[in-house]
Amino acid sequence: DGGITQSPKYLFRKEGQNVTLSCEQNLNHDAMYWYRQDPGQGLRLIYYSQIVNDFQKGDIAEGYSVSREKKESFPLTVTSAQKNPTAFYLCASSPWDPGTGELFFGEGSRLTVL
Amino acid sequence: AQTVTQSQPEMSVQEAETVTLSCTYDTSESNYYLFWYKQPPSRQMILVIRQEAYKQQNATENRFSVNFQKAAKSFSLKISDSQLGDTAMYFCAFMSLSGTYKYIFGTGTRLKVLA
Numbered sequence A: 001d002g003g004i005t006q007s008p009k010y011l012f013r014k015e016g017q018n019v020t021l022s023c024e025q026n027l028n029h030d031a032m033y034w035y036r037q038d039p040g041q042g043l044r045l046i047y048y049s050q051i052v053n054d055f056q057k058g059d060i061a062e063g064y065s066v067s068r069e070k071k072e073s074f075p076l077t078v079t080s081a082q083k084n085p086t087a088f089y090l091c092a093s094s095p096w097d098p099g100t101g102e103l104f105f106g107e108g109s110r111l112t113v114l
Numbered sequence B: 001a002q003t004v005t006q007s008q009p010e011m012s013v014q015e016a017e018t019v020t021l022s023c024t025y026d027t028s029e030s031n032y033y034l035f036w037y038k039q040p041p042s043r044q045m046i047l048v049i050r051q052e053a054y055k056q057q058n059a060t061e062n063r064f065s066v067n068f069q070k071a072a073k074s075f076s077l078k079i080s081d082s083q084l085g086d087t088a089m090y091f092c093a094f095m096s097l098s099g100t101y102k103y104i105f106g107t108g109t110r111l112k113v114l115a
Helices: none
Strands: A004-007 A010-013 A019-025 A031-038 A042-051 A054-057 A064-066 A076-078 A087-094 A109-113 B003-005 B010-014 B019-021 B024-026 B032-039 B046-052 B064-069 B074-079 B088-096 B103-105 B109-114
Touching: A004 A087, A010 A019, A019 A031, A019 A087, A019 A109, A042 A064, A042 B103, A076 A087, B003 B088, B003 B103, B010 B019, B019 B109, B024 B074, B032 B064, B032 B074, B046 B064, B046 B074, B074 B088
Parallel strands: A010 A109, B010 B109
Antiparallel strands: A004 A019, A019 A076, A031 A042, A031 A087, A042 A054, A064 A076, A087 A109, B003 B024, B019 B074, B032 B046, B032 B088, B064 B074, B088 B103, B088 B109
16 A cells, blocks of 8 residues: 555654654655644644755754655654754655645654653 | 634534634735645544635535635635544645645644534
């Protein structure tokens, strides 16, 4: 079945540690996105990538980094520079040609900083 | 800059009843898409319904329909014959069709369907 897989679903981290969240898609989509979801704030864009080896900062990129070495993969690293990293993280993908414009989402990763 | 506003943080509805979720947006663009996404307690977000701004006819998908008022920049979602499985967080979203195809999400409305 085609879809987006995020791992891990739950992750605990000590302050000062970097952590990497995985996102893999087999939908052959060009564009991939990382969103952060906090209660009462909706979804905020962290980074997005339109093609391999290229990515752009979103609205809240500080303290995060990404790579796009393969079309199927778009990992997100939450660095120690992120002041408030405890949140729910959603990965999404879409065809770059907007077409229907639909975003396809993974099930999310919940990061808790202890 | 575009904004999307959902003014109802929480709502509840009795099973089989009808409920309307509100959404307003602000943009200076004329060509865009609007969406309603559903995020059930299991967390995977899925598309409920989509509206193209150039279409005057309101979109409908089975029990879900929208009331799109372009001049008023309003995009409400009506759920008819509500079912327990409709319990979820609902997000209104705007997508620009100029340039970056950037999405803007509202803050969400948590809907609870009561048995």
